[in-house]
Amino acid sequence: MCSTGVRCAFKDVTGDNQLDNQLANDIYDIIESADDWTEVDLSEVQGLANDGEFVIGATKNPGGSGHVVLAVPGEEVTSGSWKGKVPMVMDTGAGKRNKKKAVSYSWTGTDKDNVIWRKYNKSDNNTYSGGTMKDAIISSTSTSTLKPKSLPNNSSVVIPKISIRTL
Secondary structure: OHHHHHHHHHHHHHOOOOOOOOOHHHHHHHHHHOOOEEEOOHHHHHHHHHOOOOEEEEEOOOOOOOEEEEEOOOOOEEEOOOOEEEOEEEEOOOOOOEEEEEHHHOOOOOOHHHOEEEEEOOOOOOOOOOOEOOOEEEEEOOOOOOOOOOOOOOOOOEOOOEEEEEO
């Protein structure tokens, strides 16, 4: 189920449980109306994902199951059906199971106007203000330099194990 992949990634990255046990239509309702989710335009999605922001795309199906995806780092690609550049997403929906694929494989061009995009903004989920962070795997499509965000004075971050690989 698409919601399972998005829920698990959300809780793992943010530690927030607001999406626990929610299906796609429920996730749509939460991210559409909750204060800690901000609407973003399709043209912003890839840049936000590349900056480490948590961005969900969602559609609602009142007569059945909706659909949700998670924007992932990568390069936008041109989609003929969407008539323009589209972001890369993780899609764990029925028959999909893609860690990284253009969003145009998740919805048709006629569905694109029904997709809402929301960025999680409850806290800066990319910054750890001290303490120990769990093991991390960082994937990149290039050999770019890692640049940590600023930490508050007198704080530190300990990462017991870190694996970096280029894709």
